[in-house]
Amino acid sequence: MVKSIFFFAIRLLIWISGLFLLHILVLHLIGKPLFENFIFTSYIFNFTITIIFFSFLLISSTFNDSSLGWVFFITSVLKFLAFFIIIYPFFNLDNIIQKIELLNFFIPYTICLTIEIRQLSKILNSA
Numbered sequence: 757m758v759k760s761i762f763f764f765a766i767r768l769l770i771w772i773s774g775l776f777l778l779h780i781l782v783l784h785l786i787g788k789p790l791f792e793n794f795i796f797t798s799y800i801f802n803f804t805i806t807i808i809f810f811s812f813l814l815i816s817s818t819f820n821d822s823s824l825g826w827v828f829f830i831t832s833v834l835k836f837l838a839f840f841i842i843i844y845p846f847f848n849l850d851n852i853i854q855k856i857e858l859l860n861f862f863i864p865y866t867i868c869l870t871i872e873i874r875q876l877s878k879i880l881n882s883a
Contacts, residue, residue, distance in 0.1 A: 757818070761811050764875050768868065772803050775867050779860075788856060794846050795860040801843055802861075805835055806868040813876060824880070835865075 776799050783790050809831040816827045839861065847857045 757814060760814060760875075760879060761807070764810055764871075765807050767875070768803060768806060768871055771867055771871055772799060772864060775799075775864060779863060793854065793857045793860050794843070797846065798843065798861045799864045801839075802864040802868045805838055806872055809835065810872050810875065813872075814879065817876075817880060824876075828876070832869075839865075 776795075779795065780790050783795075813824065813827060813831060817824050843861060847853050847861075
C-alpha cells in the first residue's frame with residue numbers, strides 16, 4: 757500500500773509539474789502575470805489534498821471496497837469544502853473573482869482528479 761501511494765505521488769508530481777510549467781508558459785505567451793492570482797498555492801493545494809485523499813481511499817478500499825464509491829464521493833465533497841475554506845478567501849480578497857483565478861485552481865484540480873481516478877481504477881481492477 758505504501759508503495760502504491762509513493763508511486764502515485766511520484767506520478768502525480770511529474771504530471772502536476774509538467775502542467776504547471778505549461779500553464780506558466782501559456783500565461784507568458786498571452787501576456788498575463790506568471791505568479792499572481794495564487795497559481796502556486798493552487799497547485800500545491802491540489803497536489804497535497806489529492807495525495808491525502810488518495811491515501812485515504814486506498815486505505816478504505818482494503819476494509820470495504822464495495823463502499824468505495826461513497827467514500828470517493830465524500831472525499832470529493834471534502835475537497836470542495838477545503839477549497840472554499842482555504843483557497844476561496846484568497847481569491848476573494850479584492851471582492852472580485854477573476855476567470856484567471858478560477859482557471860488557476862480548476863486546471864490542476866482537473867488533472868489531479870483525473871490521475872486519481874485512473875490510479876484507483878487500476879488498483880481496484882488488479883485486486
